[in-house]
Amino acid sequence: GAVVSQHPSWVICKSGTSVKIECRSLDFQATTMFWYRQFPKQSLMLMATSNEGSKATYEQGVEKDKFLINHASLTLSTLTVTSAHPEDSSFYICSARTGSAYNEQFFGPGTRLTVL
């Protein structure tokens, strides 16, 4: 149980284009989903937290107009990187949590974004 999927697993795009990444909880309903970014040899940095049907809460320094998050249902959240630039190239990982805020988060396999 507690499986989280992401799609695509990797994407290459041109500078200025937009990219959408999907995150799905396959066997449980996620009341809260999280989006992280991880640079090489660095730890995970939380970008935003989203609850189903509500606007996402962004961490300080994360541009909400650039990283659009939609949590459309209890099993699906999407992250859209708008007008991507090379500095947005990174490993994006989502996680999902069910029920209590004390519960563990389960992570997706990640999406490698490369912007040319």
Added chain:
Amino acid sequence: EDQVTQSPEALRLQEGESSSLNCSYTVSGLRGLFWYRQDPGKGPEFLFTLYSAGEEKEKERLKATLTKKESFLHITAPKPEDSATYLCAVQAGAALIFGKGTTLSVSS
């Protein structure tokens, strides 16, 4: 400021050579301490949750313990397949705060 520090950054072991990884934390109001394993190019895989000092949890060759200031991940008789980066995270509020991880390499 909430903070998580892991040591060592990297650890090389021979197969069967037991050791421990450290995670020290400073957080106001600990709601849980989590250990994850991350393989290269993959998302973190959940290992353990610890909630209170004195608590211990085990899974195969891994054992996690918790005190009021730090947590240890003990690896007993490791195998090459245990090679990975081990991440520690604490829950402060709604968010997880991650340490930078310990990269473990086990050679046969």
